[in-house]
Amino acid sequence: LEENGVEGSSIYIYGEGWNFGEVANNARGINATQLNIAGTGIGVFNDRLRDAVRGGNPFGDRLEQGLSNGQYVASNGLDPESSSLDDVLLQMDQVRVSLAGNLMTFNFVDRNGNSIDGTQVAYGSDPAAYTLDPQENIIYVDKHDNETLYDNNVYKAPEGTDMDTRVRMQILGLSYTMYAQGVPFFQAGTDMLRSKSMDRNSYNSGDWFNRLDWTYQTNNFGVGLPPAGDNSAEWPTMQPFLADESLQAGEDAITATTMRFQDMLRVRYSTPLFRLRTGEEINARLAFHNTGVDQMPGVIVMSISDVVGEDLDTNYDMIAVVFNGQPDTLEFTADSLAGMAWELHPVLVEGHDDLLATASADGDTGMFTVPAYSAAVFVVPQS
Structure with a gap:
């Protein structure tokens, strides 16, 4: 500390934590993936809440709905197989666990009426919960990869959803992150209805698709079909959406969204109860x-x-x-x-x-x- 001016124990370490590629399933030794993270204090991205709120997953049907855009309660009629009552109730249990720090030890009554802990909620073939401490839970609904939250909801909201309702869906989706126990993570511009014109992988798409308009005149929706790369297979689905001028958010919608987002920030930081520091505190204080x-x-x-x-x-x-x-x-x-x-x-x-x-x-x-x-x-x- 005297030599370098750095106290390592005060540094927060975090990463994506995905279990894939040549290191999957600890093939090259135990690594910092989600299911190995409990008790380390290392933060990893929580895809459980992301998928339940957005709908589907990054590699599935883009029309599958989630909790922020009407699954089951306002079906878009495009994906009936994923719109059953049991599907939405499972997603709700996944979100409850995530709101509670994604704690393995958190107990609540599930959709079947059973008293369970977080490890007994399924996320595919894995347990939904994998943490012992809220700082291990990085909560988000959109980030650099995949469609922005706004573009995601363009796909999934019921046909004819007006812009005022789209603003409400955007803020509702972000509220699950804002009011969760753990570390909130927000993509730049998500509070401005940011669009990449449905580009799902924009790292090399330049300013045309990654633009942020700080004057709030446009959210950059409908500026053209995104680069072929990871998008061309969906071009036929995207085209009618991108041509629909009613989906281009203007100053009123963008301003409303960013101001309501700031309201939520003020709510979160008005009380330490949204920022409990340990798993023990969450288990003792939080209920559904x-x-x-x-x-x-x-x-x-x-x-x-x-x-x-x-x-x-x-x-x-x-x-x-x-x-x-x-x-x-x-x-x-x-x-x-x-x-x-x-x-x-x-x-x-x-x-x-x-x-x-x-x-x-x-x-x-x-x-x-x-x-x-x-x-x-x-x-x-x-x-």
Whole structure:
């Protein structure tokens, strides 16, 4: 330290953590892949939440829907095989685990009514959970590889979805990252409805497809078919979308998105309860509602308590986040959250989403009312 001015124990190490190629399955020794990471403190990318929120996966059918763009509750009618009730309920369990730091030790009631831990939720042939500490969980819904979140939703949202709703879907998708336990990761421009005109691998596509317009006049959608490379097989599917001028976001939509994104940033950093430091704290404080066999599809309700253990937040005793992925206003009652003085987070009351500002809670009954395609944060002020 005296010689180099660097304290290694204070450096955060992270990477993608994919299990593939010549080092797959520890072929050349144990390496820092997802399933080896628990307890190391090394952060790796969480594709579980990414796929459940976006729909499908980077190598599958681009029309498969996810929690941010209407799966099951607002089907696009293009991929019925992946739009069953059980499919969306499994995705919701995967997201719950991810919101809870992707902890192997986190317990909750799954879609079948069983009390399980994070390792018992499936993600393909692997367990969904693989961490023991939230800093090992890097949460994201879009990054440099694959389509941007906006382009992803162009493929997957129901036909005729208007721009206002697309803005709501964008912010809803980003809210799963913003309000999760772990390390949030956002692609540059995702708060500006960034488009690469559906380019799924733009590392060598130049400024034409990678452009960011800081004046907010355009999100760069519809500037042409992306380079052949990894895109030509999808050109016939892309063409009608790219020719549709109604999908080109303008200043009003871009400004609304970036301001609402900033509201969410303020909410996250208004309380340490969104940034719990250990797996033990998450297990003790975080809970889910709307679980089990009779749950409402597309709706995730999470609470974080400050009335157990150390007083971490001098402002709030409890926080609840209601993620409403349904196309209509939601009314949801959680008996376990009744009898508390719930109110909408003050940042959202004074924020840049007039519709979200109408979200409300009945503290006596524990009923929450939340607009379509919205994530509302409610708080119980500390007495």
